[in-house]
Amino acid sequence: MRLALLTEGTYPYAHGGVSVWCDQLIRALPRHHFDVYAICATGREESRWEVPDWATVHRVPLWPGTPPRRSPARPRPDVAGAYHDLLSSLVTPDGDAGFDRALRHLATAGDGTRLPDGDRPIGWLLDAWRHRPAGGPPMSVCDAMRIAEILERWLLPLLWPGPPADLAHATANGLAALPALAAKWRHGTPMLVSEHGVYLRERYLCLAADCYPWPVRATLLRFQRLLCTTVYRTADLVVAGNRYNRRWERHLGVPEDRLRTIYNGVDPDEFPAVTADPAVPALVWTGRFDPVKDLETLIRAFALVHERMPEARLRIVGGARDGDPVYRQRCADLAGELGAAGAVEFTGRVPAVREVYAHASVAVQSSVSEGFPYALIEAMMSGVPVVCTGVGGVPEAVGGAGIVVPPRDPDALAAGCLRLLADAGLRHRLGGAGRARALRLFTTERAVGAYDEVYRELTAGRPA
Amino acid sequence: MTIHPEREIANLAGADVVDELEVAAMLETHGITDADAVSGYGEPDVFALATRLMRDRPAGPPAPVPEAAPWTPEPARHALRGLLYVLPALGYVAVAGLVAGRAAILLLAGSLGVAWAAGQALAYLGHVRLGRPDPDGARELLRGGTAFAVPLLILLIVGSALVFAVPPGAVMVASGQVVYLLAATVPLVLGAERLLALALAPATVAVPAGLIAGGDAVRSAPVLGAVCLSLLATVAVAVHVTRGAPVTVPGRAELTAALPYAAYGLCAAGLVLFVPVSRAGSAPAAAMAALIPLSLSMGLAEWLLVRLRIAGHRRLRSATTLAGFARHTRLAVTLTVAGYTVALAAGCRLAALTAERITGVTPGAASFVALGAALFLSLMLLAYGYRWPVIGACATAVGAELALLAGAADPETIQLGVTGLLAAGLFLAALTLLGRAHR
DSSP states (O other), X not given: OEEEEEEESOTTTOOSHHHHHHHHHHHHOTTSEEEEEEEESSSOOOOXXXXXXXXXXXXXXXXXXXXXXXXXXXXXXXXXXXXXXXXXXXXXXXXXXXXXHHHHHHHTSOTTOOOOOTHHHHHXXXXXXXXXXXXOSOOOHHHHHHHXXXXXXXXXXXXXXXXXXXXXXXXXXXXXXXXXXXXXXXXXXXXXXXXXXXXXXXXXXXXXXXXXXXXXXXXXXXXXXXXXXXXXXXXXXXXXXXXXXXXXXXXXXXXXXXXXXXXXXXXTTTSOOOOSOOSSOEEEEESOOOGGGOHHHHHHHHHHXXXXXXXXXXXXXXXXXXXXXXXXXXXXXXXXXXTXXXXXXEEXXXXXXXXXXXXXXXXXXXXXXXXXXXXXXXXXXXXXXXXXXXXXXXXXXXXXXXXXXOTTOHHHHHHHHHHHHXXXXXXXXXXXXXXXXXXXXXXXXXXXXXXXXXXXXXXXXXXX | OOOOOHHXXXXXXXXXXXXXXXXXXXXXXXXXXXXHHHHHHOOSSHHHXXXXXXXXXXXXXXXXXXXXXXXXXXXXXXXXXXXXXXXXXXXXXXXXXXXXXXXXXXXXXXXXXXXXXXXXXXXXXXXXXXXTTOHHHHHHHHHHHHHHHHHHHHHHHHHHHHHHTXXXXXXXXXHHHHHHXXXXXXXXXXXXXXXXXXXXXXXXXXXXXHHHHOTTGGGSHHHHHHHHHXXXXXXXXXXXXXXXXXXXXXXXXXXXXXXXXXXXXXXXXXXXXXXXXXXXXXXXXXXXXXXHHHHHHHHXXXXXXXHHHHHHHHHHHHOOSHHHHHHHHHHHHHHHHHHHHHHHHHHHHHHHHHHHHHXXXXXXXXXXXXHHHHHHHHHXXXXXXXXXXXXXXXXXXXXXXXHHHHTTOOHHHHHHHHHXXXXXXXXXXXXXXXXXXXX
């Protein structure tokens, strides 16, 4: 089977959960051929993964150093009309149907389709904004220029001529799903979308308010919202990485019968069960430095643990490169202020995370937002008992085989840790239960097998 | 689970959120779940709670915050730069005796043209690196580029001199001119105008003193020595402001990118030198008096262009229709060009009157005003990124002038007609192209 695997900003150019999962999926299925369409910024990004022979990476750069060569021909009137409708739909309320129609027209307009450029799209945006009933601050010519420029780039993957595929698998909603929409509309190619986080939800949080004037931000987010809902409506199947995310997918219009959950998995051989307790009570946290991980709460909670149990240690494992170095420093400073600096160790990135779990009494996660974190299922697979905040997919991952506490609550987090540190029996019981649960539900084999099954289902009845 | 006070979560739906889904995303990162929405706020889920908060928020989206323009006009700096474009002229007064005969004048004009081309290319590449911002890279490029271009151009001059049997005096003047123009480009790009002014001080004092003394004093060895000292000091300034930077030759990609600017430098030199070279020997030096206000006006031109760009930057952020933007831009372009032309015309008139008082000859100024306006407009279009159309127009103008000269017409008349047409064409192009929002 020939699969088009669509990524944006992840595999093979970045580390992180989605890339790990792409690598697992490709490696486990050598009988398929994967055409990886990697949407990236400049096209000069370095590959961080060794791509197996049965996969081919095609770069889809949105911001190459030299601007895309323009064909001399003017865009066809119907293409210009569709682009005008698309831009207007971003500004008018209830633009959904217009957006859908226009996007489809652009996708199926034929090879070498060129969007109108110059002042025309800028004028369309300004006109539409002036006539919008919702009011709001005025859109300036500069705002409209920025929007037009970004949208022209964002739509590149839609106009990309992909090779024929038996199935298009987008590894996220949003821009990565554009080539899948195009293949679906052009050739009826079955379309599968996996979501580890919720793409649209992350766009709201990432497109920071201070980067763009309000009209720019509102229009760009409207584009992402309409795109994501179009993808949800059009996909043959949407696979959520956890049941929690399904709430957004259901809310945005994916019918229950086209929605499935497949959990991430890890390799049991890579994370063997830890048998012996470490010499001193040791809490570990693994991940990347990011404010959503709320390490302040973790450090405050540990300070409380440390007061009651001065021999306890906290190891914070994660490279400064894998996140925000300013945030890391703030966390280190906080540990100092709370008088726990000597007991908190920042190890940086480590080559083998299994070694970290081998010397851990308890694994802790303090995030305020999560999908279905690998760090958590790795700890469970290693048989290390977990204490974590009940956000996102975490409660369903833990499923009773660990302690779940509210987010942003150092007292509750500390109480959970102390309970486990004080009670070896409970620790071993929960650790064992976690490993059993992970072996049953969260193995690579199970995850990849479920996807292979989905591939077969979606392509069944189509000529090979 | 944690229940946040109503007031606190209401703050999440701030004035700048774009829709209810953004509020929902923010509620979730604050740990609020569907269960909280039910138990704490009586809503069926987070989405319903977000919709309520969005509906009840007190204020709509905020008014835009003005953004500062990335450029600042510095009148004093631009005035000094204008002066720095003029001062080298003093050097020619001192060395005029060394340049005699048609071949020598052509060699001097030709070397000025290629030096100008190389200087424009280097300045462009330097500014690109400064803008990245990569000041170390800019210093490296200017040092390497100058070290690479100067020997090459001198070799070219010596070669041409051998072929056309030009006397050694003129070869030295032509070489000195190349060294000065390229070395001076370095402090002019890196913003070390004051050091360059300091380097030019010996010539600036000695040449006028020689002129005042009268007779052949201005061509005497001490004055010539002062001019050479200024030349060496300029080289020293270029070396000093790029100290520590390695000497690397610009790469192929950069050289290609700089090509349009080199071509423009060559065309501009052709237009400026047309009258002086065609009149060489047949008109008194006073006829060229207008070249002084023309050089000075380049400082004014730079300042006006910065102001025009700042106004354009502001207009892009205040205009809400393309028609309004275009109207205001056309007005600004017209006023800027008119302001420049009037100032240059006044300067040329003043220079003509002064020349008349000293020499009794009244030089014509109109052709220099037309030339200045054409150069100013071409710089304006270049600054806005329109390169090849500008270069094409300037090259055509140079070609037309040479062709008309063969028809034995008067050089000033040709210059006035051709550069007047060029200025008019570029003005129309500026009104059209700069009125567009998109480039």
